[in-house]
Amino acid sequence: xxxxxxxxxxxxxxxxxxxxxxxxxxxxxxxxxxxxxxxxxxxxxxxxxxxxxxxxxxxxxxxxxxxxxxxxxxxxxxxxxxxxxxxxxxxxxxxxxxxxxxxxxxxxxxxxxxxxxxxxxxxxxxxxxxxxxxxxxxxxxxxxxxxxxxxxxxxxxxxxxxxxxxxxxxxxxxxxxxxxxxxxxxxxxxxxxxxxxxxxxxxxxxxxxxxxxxxxxxxxxxxxxxxxxxxxxxxxxxxxxxxxxxxxxxxxxxxxxxxxxxxxxxxxxxxxxxxxxxxxxxxxxxxxxxxxxxxxxxxxxxxxxxxxxxxxxxxxxxxxxxxxxxxxxxxxxxxxxxxxxxxxxxxxxxxxxxxxxxxxxxxxxxxxxxxxxxxxxxxxxxxxxxxxxxxxxxxxxx
Amino acid sequence: xxxxxxxxxxxxxxxxxxxxxxxxxxxxxxxxxxxxxxxxxxxxxxxxxxxxxxxxxxxxxxxxxxxxxxxxxxxxxxxxxxxxxxxxxxxxxxxxxxxxxxxxxxxxxxxxxxxxxxxxxxxxxxxxxxxxxxxxxxxxxxxxxxxxxxxxxxxxxxxxxxxxxxxxxxxxxxxxxxxxxxxxxxxxxxxxxxxxxxxxxxxxxxxxxxxxxxxxxxxxxxxxxxxxxxxxxxxxxxxxxxxxxxxxxxxxxxxxxxxxxxxxxxxxxxxxxxxxxxxxxxxxxxxxxxxxxxxxxxxxxxxxxxxxxxxxxxxxxxxxxxxxxxxxxxxxxxxxxxxxxxxxxxxxxxxxxxxxxxxxxxxxxxxxxxxxxxxxxxxxxxxxxxxxxxxxxxxxxx
Numbered sequence: 001x002x003x004x005x006x007x008x009x010x011x012x013x014x015x016x017x018x019x020x021x022x023x024x025x026x027x028x029x030x031x032x033x034x035x036x037x038x039x040x041x042x043x044x045x046x047x048x049x050x051x052x053x054x055x056x057x058x059x060x061x062x063x064x065x066x067x068x069x070x071x072x073x074x075x076x077x078x079x080x081x082x083x084x085x086x087x088x089x090x091x092x093x094x095x096x097x098x099x100x101x102x103x104x105x106x107x108x109x110x111x112x113x114x115x116x117x118x119x120x121x122x123x124x125x126x127x128x129x130x131x132x133x134x135x136x137x138x139x140x141x142x143x144x145x146x147x148x149x150x151x152x153x154x155x156x157x158x159x160x161x162x163x164x165x166x167x168x169x170x171x172x173x174x175x176x177x178x179x180x181x182x183x184x185x186x187x188x189x190x191x192x193x194x195x196x197x198x199x200x201x202x203x204x205x206x207x208x209x210x211x212x213x214x215x216x217x218x219x220x221x222x223x224x225x226x227x228x229x230x231x232x233x234x235x236x237x238x239x240x241x242x243x244x245x246x247x248x249x250x251x252x253x254x255x256x257x258x259x260x261x262x263x264x265x266x267x268x269x270x271x272x273x274x275x276x277x278x279x280x281x282x283x284x285x286x287x288x289x290x291x292x293x294x295x296x297x298x299x300x301x302x303x304x305x306x307x308x309x310x311x312x313x314x315x316x317x318x319x320x321x322x323x324x325x326x327x328x329x330x331x332x333x334x335x336x337x338x339x340x341x342x343x344x345x346x347x348x349x350x351x352x353x354x355x356x357x358x359x360x361x362x363x364x365x366x367x368x369x370x371x372x373x374x375x376x377x378x379x380x381x382x383x384x385x386x387x388x389x390x391x392x393x394x395x396x397x398x
Numbered sequence: 399x400x401x402x403x404x405x406x407x408x409x410x411x412x413x414x415x416x417x418x419x420x421x422x423x424x425x426x427x428x429x430x431x432x433x434x435x436x437x438x439x440x441x442x443x444x445x446x447x448x449x450x451x452x453x454x455x456x457x458x459x460x461x462x463x464x465x466x467x468x469x470x471x472x473x474x475x476x477x478x479x480x481x482x483x484x485x486x487x488x489x490x491x492x493x494x495x496x497x498x499x500x501x502x503x504x505x506x507x508x509x510x511x512x513x514x515x516x517x518x519x520x521x522x523x524x525x526x527x528x529x530x531x532x533x534x535x536x537x538x539x540x541x542x543x544x545x546x547x548x549x550x551x552x553x554x555x556x557x558x559x560x561x562x563x564x565x566x567x568x569x570x571x572x573x574x575x576x577x578x579x580x581x582x583x584x585x586x587x588x589x590x591x592x593x594x595x596x597x598x599x600x601x602x603x604x605x606x607x608x609x610x611x612x613x614x615x616x617x618x619x620x621x622x623x624x625x626x627x628x629x630x631x632x633x634x635x636x637x638x639x640x641x642x643x644x645x646x647x648x649x650x651x652x653x654x655x656x657x658x659x660x661x662x663x664x665x666x667x668x669x670x671x672x673x674x675x676x677x678x679x680x681x682x683x684x685x686x687x688x689x690x691x692x693x694x695x696x697x698x699x700x701x702x703x704x705x706x707x708x709x710x711x712x713x714x715x716x717x718x719x720x721x722x723x724x725x726x727x728x729x730x731x732x733x734x735x736x737x738x739x740x741x742x743x744x745x746x747x748x749x750x751x752x753x754x755x756x757x758x759x760x761x762x763x764x765x766x767x768x769x770x771x772x773x774x775x776x777x778x779x780x781x782x783x784x785x786x787x788x789x790x791x792x793x794x795x796x
Contacts, residue, residue: 005654006601006629007567009515009537015661042461050464050673054452063440066448066641102500102645106667113536117407135665138511139407169405203404231404243464245672247500256403263413267533268666269504273674274643275448 011138027353033385034353035372038179038328044296045243049287050279056286057278065278071266073100073250074277080284081250085236088212090225093234093252099261100250100272104209104237107251108135110264111170111205111233114257116141120169123161125153127331127360127369129179129207132172141169143362150322152185155192162200171197171204175223176211177327180360180371184325187220198229203257206234210327212241212293215301217325230254238280240328241293248272248280300328306379307372307386314390316397321372328375331357334368338396341367346396352388409536425751431783432751433770436577436726442694443641447685448677454684455676463676469664471498471648472675478682479648483634486610488623491632491650497659498648498670502607505633505649506533508662509568509603512655514539518567521559523551525729525758525767527577527605530570539567541760548720550583553590560598569595569602573621574609575725578758578769582723585618596627601655604632608725610639610691613699615723628652636678638726639691646670646678698726704777705770705784712788714795719770726773729755732766736794739765744794750786 027034057065072078078095085091101107108131116122118140124132126145133143144161146153152175162168171193175185185193197204206223224234237249253261265271307330311321321332332354334343340356347353357369372389374382425432455463470476476493483489499505506529514520516538522530524543531541542559544551550573560566569591573583583591595602604621622632635647651659663669702722709719709730719730730752732741738754745751755767770787772780 006599007513008655008658009511009513009518011515012512012658012661015658015665039466042465045461045464047456047460047464051453051456054456055449058445058449058452062445063443066443066445066643067440068437068637068642102667102671105665109666113407114410115405115407117409120407131668138662138665201404239466243673244466245464247667247669247671257406260406260410260413263410264536267413267503267536268507269500269645270529271645273500273645273671275641276671276674 011140014137014140024353024355026348032348032351032353033377033381033388035374035385035389036353036355037376038373039376040240040244040328041296041299041375044292044299046283046287046292049283053279053283053286057275057282061278065275067274069271069274069277071262071271073098073272074274074281076285077277077281080281081236082252084289085222085234085252088219089208090221091234091252093224097252097255097258098250099253099258099265100248100277101265102249102269102272103239103247104207104235104249105131105135106268107235107249108132108207110251110261110268112136112139113264114260115169115203120167121165122170122172123158123165123168124172124362125174125178127180127357127366128172128362129174130359132207133362145361145363150183152189153193155189155196158193159196162196162202168200168202171202172207173204173223174207176208176220177213177324179210179327180329180355180357181331182322182324182327182329183331184220190220190223190226194223194226194231197231202231204232206232208234209237209240213297213300213328214326215297215304224252233257241289241296242280242283246276246280248276300375303374303377303379303382304330306382307374310383310386311390314387316394318397319393328373330372330374332370332372334370334393335397336368338368340370343370343393343396347389347392350388350392352385352392354389409538412535412538422751422753424746430746430749430751431775431779431786433772433783433787434751434753435774436771437774438638438642438726439694439697439773442690442697444681444685444690447681451677451681451684455673455680459676463673465672467669467672467675469660469669471496471670472672472679474683475675475679478679479634480650482687483620483632483650486617487606488619489632489650491622495650495653495656496648497651497656497663498646498675499663500647500667500670501637501645502605502633502635502647503529503533504666505647506530506605508649508659508666509631510534510537511662512658513567513601518565519563520568520570521556521566522570522760523572523576525578525755525764526570526760527572528757530605531760543759543761548581550587551591553587553594556591557594560594560600566598566600569600570605571602571621572605574606574618575611575722577608577725578727578753578755579729580720580722580725580727582618588618588621588624592621592624592629595629600629602630604630606632607635607638611695611698611726612724613695613702622650631655639687639694640678640681644674644678646674698773701772701775701777701780702728704780705772708781708784709788712785714792716795717791726771728770728772730768730770732768732791733795734766736766738768741768741791741794745787745790748786748790750783750790752787
């Protein structure tokens with residue numbers, strides 16, 4: 001008997017295996033130097049220390065560390081996180097303001113569930129983080145891209161959107177060392193954006209995975225630290241400062257919103273792993289994060305410098321790139337006639353890869369960009385790869 | 399400036415902190431013997447072995463075990479799971495049919511996302527698992543309860559619902575040692591249900607956390623093992639056979655559906671923790687699960703027996719209960735005039751607690767039941783608690 005496959009939900013049509021993902025499979029070919037990923041440098045992860053930490057947790061706490069636990073998360077870990085946010089990012093949050101999530105991707109997904117009905121508008125940077133777009137697509141919002149320069153969203157454009165777009169539900173920003181652009185919002189722009197958020201009573205999702213990975217310059221206060229109207233939901237993670245494979249992250253939200261997020265978490269997966277939370281909390285007890293982050297910053301700074309050195313001397317005129325003060329990525333802009341996907345095909349012939357920039361815009365017409373990751377590879381590979389990239393760009397531009 | 403709080407999504411009105419949860423907070427009072435939880439016996443968790451396993455994983459694999467990994471899950475773990483399902487539950491699945499999830503709760507939540515539009519119908523047992531209802535509420539389905547006896551859903555009633563209800567999207571069942579009733583579907587009912595699912599082309603969600611915890615009798619084939627039409631999505635977990643605090647579970651689905659689930663997982667949290675998957679896979683390499691499960695079965699059987707002994711001799715006439723052949727729960731049915739919530743209030747005066755049965759029905763009018771957990775407490779506490787419970791019931795019934 002011939003059967004039609006059973007029907008799936010309407011929203012599933014918006015979830016597609018991305019074209020980019022298919023392209024990037026090619027970058028796994030042996031010999032390819034790939035700047036396309038977004039992986040931290042694995043050799044920085046404290047594997048040996050984690051053996052000892054796990055022994056300590058399981059010897060001290062025994063089976064409790066393997067049992068179900070509360071949805072909100074481990075109390076010690078929530079305290080550590082609140083204290084660290086307050087010390088490093090100028091916030092004034094309490095442990096009770098924190099929900100532990102399974103990666104910041106989960107915080108993004110929950111944000112979609114809490115806020116977005118079909119047709120609601122999300123205001124985002126230009127470019128913006130592809131993982132947020134993917135997390136929210138199934139909620140069927142409209143993304144409205146706010147023109148953004150090296151200091152953040154342009155306030156006039158943001159105000160224009162807030163004043164004219166119906167049903168604006170969220171403003172989404174990555175204020176520090178943005179993925180993909182590497183850009184950091186100035187203090188003035190942070191303030192201007194929050195003023196507008198307050199005026200229009202629109203929540204702000206501050207996605208902050210990179211703020212502590214600053215190679216130079218002074219830290220700026222988080223949006224959450226400047227928020228006097230309880231409008232900012234802050235997403236933080238241990239994925240870039242510690243170990244991404246633990247899937248341990250958090251969000252800090254005003255009480256009435258946190259309550260909603262907790263209900264969503266309860267239905268989504270009950271709670272983040274008990275053992276992993278005890279491992280991270282105990283690591284923070286014993287080692288803290290400062291030494292680890294200092295080591296990571298040293299290493300990433302050198303890698304960024306090496307990449308910038310090559311690009312600055314070898315890229316042809318008319319091609320520009322950002323010089324991020326932290327994070328994992330830099331952003332190359334080509335003359336407008338260049339299509340990043342075609343350029344990638346050309347680069348793959350020379351065994352070097354990147355992510356074409358168009359993927360980071362919910363709107364069409366931004367194909368002349370490339371995101372390059374500098375965190376993952378040792379400096380000598382970065383140098384070889386960046387030379388290949390620049391050479392391929394020169395050849396492509398003729 | 400007085401501000402209204404920002405608007406949340408329409409679906410959030412369906413997510414409420416449950417009345418039951420508030421009630422159950424009272425059960426944490428010192429001195430209360432609570433049969434209300436659903437926790438496995440923590441003393442059975444192999445904490446010492448997990449120290450050694452973690453050392454082995456991190457010494458052998460180093461930082462790879464702490465890095466990002468694929469959405470589908472660890473290949474070794476997926477192979478172990480497929481092999482175990484095939485050996486123990488009669489299925490014929492391959493590693494590629496498996497998606498690793500962060501607890502089966504996540505498999506339920508993803509099922510809502512993949513299948514359910516607002517107003518779609520889910521056919522479920524009577525009673526059914528409260529966590530599934532909670533996972534799906536935000537997708538705004540209608541739950542239609544199929545009359546269910548000790549052998550499973552009544553086929554005539556199921557057919558009636560399939561024939562007359564518009565937009566039936568899913569049939570949801572827990573065929574082995576159901577939470578909350580402790581009941582197990584007969585082979586004939588399994589077959590009858592699948593025949594109807596095929597006839598009406600409706601997917602079946604088989605939630606199977608307890609099947610391997612059988613204290614007596616012969617195992618029955620999983621619905622997935624009897625499925626010849628690729629309609630069954632099987633949810634399995636290590637939470638009851640190993641350690642719930644690891645949040646490590648899986649689903650097995652036909653290829654076209656698995657692809658959808660993987661896209662949902664990608665947006666929801668990228669992947670389940672790398673280290674935790676390597677820990678479980680390595681535990682399975684080194685120790686397997688059979689010895690652990692055999693120990694758990696011994697312990698739970700004794701606890702069930704002790705509870706049943708007391709209830710059989712001390713509950714008054716007119717009160718019946720199930721005698722499950724496995725799992726964690728049994729189900730008490732009172733005369734119809736008894737309200738389980740009122741009875742719980744009375745029981746709390748005598749320092750004993752349970753979950754009132756009404757919570758396990760999406761439809762009203764099933765208040766005269768109680769779910770009792772027998773896995774968590776040692777037999778002597780079970781005996782004391784069951785005596786208190788029976789005494790309170792006698793007093794309540796006058």
